[in-house]
Amino acid sequence: MVSLLRKDLSVRMAPKVYKNLIGGEWVETRSKRTHENTNPADTRDVIGVFPHSDASDVEAAVAAAKKAFESWRLVPAPKRADVLFRAARIMEERKEQYAKDMTREMGKVLKETRGDVQEAIDTLYFMAGEGRRLYGFTTPSELPNKAAMAVRMPVGVCGMITPWNFPMAIPSWKLLPAIVCGNTCVIKPAEDTPLSTLNLVQSLIEAGLPKGVINIVFGSGKDVGTPIVQHPDVRAISFTGSSEVGRLIGTMAAEQYKPCSLEMGGKNAIIVLDDANIDLTVDGVLWGAFGTTGQRCTATSRVIATKKVYEQLADKVAARAKKLKIGSGLDESVDVGPQINRSQVETTETYVGIGKKEGAKVLIGGNRLAAGGYKHGFFYEPTVFVGVKNNMRIAQEEIFGPVVSMIQADSLEQAIDYSNSVVYGLSTAIYTKDINKAYRAMRDLYAGITYVNAPTIGAEAHLPFGGVKATGNGHREGGWEVYEFYSETKVCYVDYSGRLQRAQMDTYDV
Numbered sequence: 001m002v003s004l005l006r007k008d009l010s011v012r013m014a015p016k017v018y019k020n021l022i023g024g025e026w027v028e029t030r031s032k033r034t035h036e037n038t039n040p041a042d043t044r045d046v047i048g049v050f051p052h053s054d055a056s057d058v059e060a061a062v063a064a065a066k067k068a069f070e071s072w073r074l075v076p077a078p079k080r081a082d083v084l085f086r087a088a089r090i091m092e093e094r095k096e097q098y099a100k101d102m103t104r105e106m107g108k109v110l111k112e113t114r115g116d117v118q119e120a121i122d123t124l125y126f127m128a129g130e131g132r133r134l135y136g137f138t139t140p141s142e143l144p145n146k147a148a149m150a151v152r153m154p155v156g157v158c159g160m161i162t163p164w165n166f167p168m169a170i171p172s173w174k175l176l177p178a179i180v181c182g183n184t185c186v187i188k189p190a191e192d193t194p195l196s197t198l199n200l201v202q203s204l205i206e207a208g209l210p211k212g213v214i215n216i217v218f219g220s221g222k223d224v225g226t227p228i229v230q231h232p233d234v235r236a237i238s239f240t241g242s243s244e245v246g247r248l249i250g251t252m253a254a255e256q257y258k259p260c261s262l263e264m265g266g267k268n269a270i271i272v273l274d275d276a277n278i279d280l281t282v283d284g285v286l287w288g289a290f291g292t293t294g295q296r297c298t299a300t301s302r303v304i305a306t307k308k309v310y311e312q313l314a315d316k317v318a319a320r321a322k323k324l325k326i327g328s329g330l331d332e333s334v335d336v337g338p339q340i341n342r343s344q345v346e347t348t349e350t351y352v353g354i355g356k357k358e359g360a361k362v363l364i365g366g367n368r369l370a371a372g373g374y375k376h377g378f379f380y381e382p383t384v385f386v387g388v389k390n391n392m393r394i395a396q397e398e399i400f401g402p403v404v405s406m407i408q409a410d411s412l413e414q415a416i417d418y419s420n421s422v423v424y425g426l427s428t429a430i431y432t433k434d435i436n437k438a439y440r441a442m443r444d445l446y447a448g449i450t451y452v453n454a455p456t457i458g459a460e461a462h463l464p465f466g467g468v469k470a471t472g473n474g475h476r477e478g479g480w481e482v483y484e485f486y487s488e489t490k491v492c493y494v495d496y497s498g499r500l501q502r503a504q505m506d507t508y509d510v
């Protein structure tokens with residue numbers, strides 16, 4: 001009776017109301033509009049009410065970031081980095097709570113959200129170390145008594161637009177290198193997962209981040225994202241999301257000559273050769289295809305297997321997929337959580353329909369789960385298609401759901417051709433015991449990442465992350481390359497000769 005009462009009360013308890021972070025203050029949106037952040041495993045569970053902001057909030061956030069830039073850029077980089085070190089320690093203490101918040105708003109299972117928080121912690125430590133590097137370059141001048149060097153200069157106010165599938169790790173990949181380089185930021189997290197970005201930034205604030213260095217404006221892509229991209233005082237844009245939206249953002253940024261880093265879709269394949277260790281491969285396919293309910297840009301969406309191994313592999317994957325427990329990610333015994341929202345689960349349904357029409361066969365799965373305990377969430381069964389031809393849409397287009405298409409290939413060369421045939425180029429993998437074939441795959445797979453004897457997912461914070469073709473536009477996140485994006489190269493010449501020296505002329509006259 002008592003517990004029932006308590007349950008009723010908790011259902012009726014008003015959800016927490018969150019605000020934008022502008023200039024170090026939590027402020028209401030000027031639009032007066034809000035939206036609910038709900039649990040995709042049970043939409044009756046409201047995590048909070050978040051602002052549905054508009055361009056006037058962006059205006060205020062950019063002004064605050066611009067003001068903060070004037071002092072933040074002058075803070076010595078090792079001092080800026082100290083904030084990151086302290087935030088990392090705070091995050092370590094809160095890891096469990098932040099993981100639970102993330103599972104509630106995003107759906108993926110707890111062991112994965114713990115990994116997402118850990119990735120932000122790893123990124124904090126890695127980027128903090130950079131505060132004592134941020135190396136430049138010196139070289140002799142062609143003229144006597146003259147010095148020449150290239151140093152790093154912050155870009156200014158950076159705008160970030162992030163997706164829902166790694167709601168803490170992805171914002172950390174963008175915010176942390178930006179602030180260590182001396183920039184200030186305005187970030188718009190995905191509407192479905194605003195709390196995890198807020199948690200990350202809250203740790204930075206408690207670690208001593210000065211007001212205005214990071215500003216958060218919650219809301220939709222059109223009402224908040226676009227005004228950030230178009231604001232003339234925002235000097236660089238970093239986006240992760242779909243290739244369709246990335247194209248729009250890249251085009252808008254180009255109109256104002258803004259550097260723009262785009263991290264977009266994928267249609268990643270695991271190649272399996274006849275000599276592969278099958279049980280190891282099955283583990284990899286299951287994790288790659290159904291981890292994060294298939295909602296990773298690096299998810300294994302295709303398995304391209306050679307003839308001898310194809311059927312055996314399909315049967316083993318199906319047998320194991322059948323045993324996966326589907327449910328709320330807050331239940332530690334669950335393997336596969338819900339999809340993020342109605343639209344995403346409907347996309348999966350549509351693609352499974354397309355696959356069947358194209359003539360592929362559903363070996364396992366193929367259904368949305370909407371009865372009983374699944375009634376209030378967005379659940380879809382792990383699904384394996386066999387008999388998939390490389391030209392089918394399910395073999396070519398990104399689905400972003402728990403669906404894997406198995407394609408047969410005659411040879412390593414054909415498998416590589418198939419893998420390269422999609423418009424995307426993010427992650428690839430090969431399972432083989434033949435070192436020569438592994439090296440050929442590493443050389444010939446046209447993608448940003450290739451794994452050998454491991455699935456297509458599993459990026460580490462200190463290595464560059466990104467892809468080619470419709471996946472990216474030449475930039476990388478993480479690793480040592482990201483600092484190139486968040487700093488401009490400034491060349492400084494110091495002439496201590498006390499006379500006018502003319503490059504290209506005077507050297508040759510003496």
Ligand code: ADP
Binds near residue numbers: 189221240248
């Ligand atoms: P996903 O399928 O992962 O949701 P999207 O590309 O739709 O990918 O969204 C990624 C991010 O881009 C989200 O934060 C979203 O709000 C934002 N976004 C969507 N449309 C636009 C737009 N027209 N301009 C700016 N940002 C956008």
